[in-house]
Amino acid sequence: DAGVTQSPTHLIKTRGQQVTLRCSPKSGHDTVSWYQQALGQGPQFIFQYYEEEERQRGNFPDRFSGHQFPNYSSELNVNALLLGDSALYLCASSYRDSYGYTFGSGTRLTVV
C-alpha cells in the first residue's frame, strides 16, 4: 500500500521564478494538506484541499496557491519565489475527520 508520494525530492530555483510541487495521497485518503518547514522549526500549515476546493488556509501570501484533482492528488504552486521560501515542503493526506495524518517525504526547495 503506497503511502504519500511527493515529487520532485529536491529542486533549485532562482528568485522570481515559479515552482510546482506535486503530491499523491495515500490510497483511500481524500484530503490533502500542505506544510512548509524551515530549518530547525516545526511545519507550518499552508492550506488544505478537500473535494477539489481549498477548505482552510494558513497565514501564507497569495503567491502560494494549490489545486486538487478528481483523483485526490494535489499541486502546490509558488509564484515570484523569494529566498525565504527555501524550505522543506511536506504534503499530508487523511481520510475524513477520524484519523491522523500521513506525511510524505517532502520536497526540498532551495531558492538562490
Next chain:
Amino acid sequence: KQEVTQIPAALSVPEGENLVLNCSFTDSAIYNLQWFRQDPGKGLTSLLLIQSSQREQTSGRLNASLDKSSGRSTLYIAASQPGDSATYLCAVRDGNKLVFGAGTILRVKS
C-alpha cells in the same frame, strides 16, 4: 490562537535509559494529538495518535499520554536505542490543520 511548546529542545542520553518528552498546548479544545518522528532532511513518521476522548496510547516501547484539562502530553520512550535518535514533533489538531511544536532533538549514545 493555538500554540504548542516542546520541552526540552534537545536531549542526549546513554543507550538503555527511559526518557520523557513533553508537549504543552494553550487551547484545550483539540480534536486529537499526534506524535511524529523526523529523521534529518526527511518527512514525518507518525508514532502515536491520541483522540481527545482518550488518555493514552501505546505502541511497542512508546507510550503517549494526554491531559486536555492541563494542556499537556508526554511521550515516554522505554529502553532507548541509538536508532531512536531523531527529532520528535508533537502536533495538535486545530480545526482542519495541525499545529506543531518546534520539536525535541533526541540523541541516544551507544
